[in-house]
Amino acid sequence: MSRSGDSHRLLAFLFALGLCLPMQAGAVQAASRSVGESGLPIPRFVSLSSNKVNMRTGPGVRYPVAWVYRRARLPLMVTGEYQYWRKVRDIDGAEGWIHKSLLSGRRTAIVQDGVQALRASPSDGAPAVALAEPGVIGMLVACDGAWCRLEADEHAGWLPRPAIFGALPNEDFD
Numbered sequence: 310m311s312r313s314g315d316s317h318r319l320l321a322f323l324f325a326l327g328l329c330l331p332m333q334a335g336a337v338q339a340a341s342r343s344v345g346e347s348g349l350p351i352p353r354f355v356s357l358s359s360n361k362v363n364m365r366t367g368p369g370v371r372y373p374v375a376w377v378y379r380r381a382r383l384p385l386m387v388t389g390e391y392q393y394w395r396k397v398r399d400i401d402g403a404e405g406w407i408h409k410s411l412l413s414g415r416r417t418a419i420v421q422d423g424v425q426a427l428r429a430s431p432s433d434g435a436p437a438v439a440l441a442e443p444g445v446i447g448m449l450v451a452c453d454g455a456w457c458r459l460e461a462d463e464h465a466g467w468l469p470r471p472a473i474f475g476a477l478p479n480e481d482f483d
Contacts, residue, residue: 345390346390346391351388352386352388354384354385354387354417354475354476355384355385355387355397355413356381356384356415357378357381357411358411360379362377362378362407363378364377364397364399364405366405366406367406368406372406375405376399382415383417384400384446384449385407393408393409393410394406394409397412400419416448416449416475417447418447418449418457418459418475419445420441420443420447420473421443421472421473424441424442424443425468425469426468427461427465428456428467429466431454431467432456438464438466439461441459445461449473449476452476452480452482457469457476
């Protein structure tokens, strides 16, 4: 075998190695982003535990207040964590930081995009048990496939997953 043949194989090996390393590093990075410092998955949904909560521009009280929420049980998506602070996104896409003591693990959802029929079972053909207007917040009881069960006031029923903000696209639970 010639020396040039060995160098071609070495170049081919290094080229292949160069292609694999970024993918492996990306896979490790993606895996590390799926669990936050708290040990809980990211992203995940939480709700506000108080009727007045400040969202800040950074993770600490020295950062300015960007928004003041005045609605307990409002669902928020946790997208990051830093010590006792959670980076969150609301239904309108506003992002900021909230201290974890002001958040609850209680699952809630908010109805979006027009009046929605709460159905007796997870099916378009199921009878409607109530109508929910945009902005209604209820307890999120379960999600199964394309449907989620919501309890709002004295009514409970199933809504299509895209009709709510409060559950990840492929998240099933009960």
